[in-house]
Amino acid sequence: MAEPATPETRPAPEIASTHPAVEKVRAALVEAGAHDAAAGIRWLDDAATTAALAAQALGVEVGQIANSLVFLLDGEPVLVMTSGAHRVDTGFLGSRLGGTVTRASKDDVHAATGQVIGGVAPVGHSAPVPTYVDEALGRHDVVWAAAGHAKTVFPTSYAELLRITGGTATPVEP
Template sequence: MTTPSHPAVDRVAEALRAAGVEPRITWFDGAVTTAQLAADALGIEVGQIANSLVFTIDDEPILVLTSGSHRVDTEWLGAQLGGTIRRASKEAVKEATGQVIGGVAPVGHPAPVRTVVDVVLADYDEVWAAAGHAKTVFPTTFDELVRITGGTPGEVEPRLEASA
């Protein structure tokens, strides 16, 4: 059986190799466009999925890699980063990453994209990210995601304070 191929996935594999990472891309029979679908397909916790969400901050693209167990609080994160965050249009996502929503990988983009990596992903020994297509994922670690993306570790939503 031949391994499927797709130009965006090939670019992700090339970017991983360039970063010194052996690409271990898994192809699924169907699309896994949500964190829950990907986690179910892999038999892992939804928190182990590194969602690649593209926003704009003051009209520049920003990639937020967030745990599948989190939502990004755009108002709060924008305040932390000193700007206004808005969800990017599908056209802006494609332009910034060369990939389409549902399969956006943390790497393999036409040019570097400012990236924030959710620190909650560090709670897991292994996390999985999309590999450029809605039917693909690859395993990695929090530290490796930070390294290969040149990203900044950070919180993506305010921590709930424990009640006294």
């Protein structure tokens, strides 16, 4: 009789190569003409729920991670793509946008994007979301954004991120 598998001998579970949210992001990237980004979607071994974890997994600077954060601007959802090296100053951003910016709840995030916190991509949402892109991301030739799942990312450029999101460039902190 064979010995039972132990954690050390048990084969690692296979990572799904597709997920409905990831496929929606891939399709949105292709539709936007971002074919290299769509082809570059990468599955990570572990969930990268913070910019630091994503940067570590990719071997890049934390500032190259484009965090997708949903906020409410006067009660309406907006997506803020911020450099992983920054924190969004909601008072500062609100004054720049002419309103009050508050954090969105996980339910608000899902309702606005059709995606879950930790994997929110800049595209592939259930409806258009006004998007603001941190100018600091422009300091990098390549930035990495979530691709619809906490274990997925894709490479892009600052210019392409602005183009595919229809985003507005803005600083997110003073």
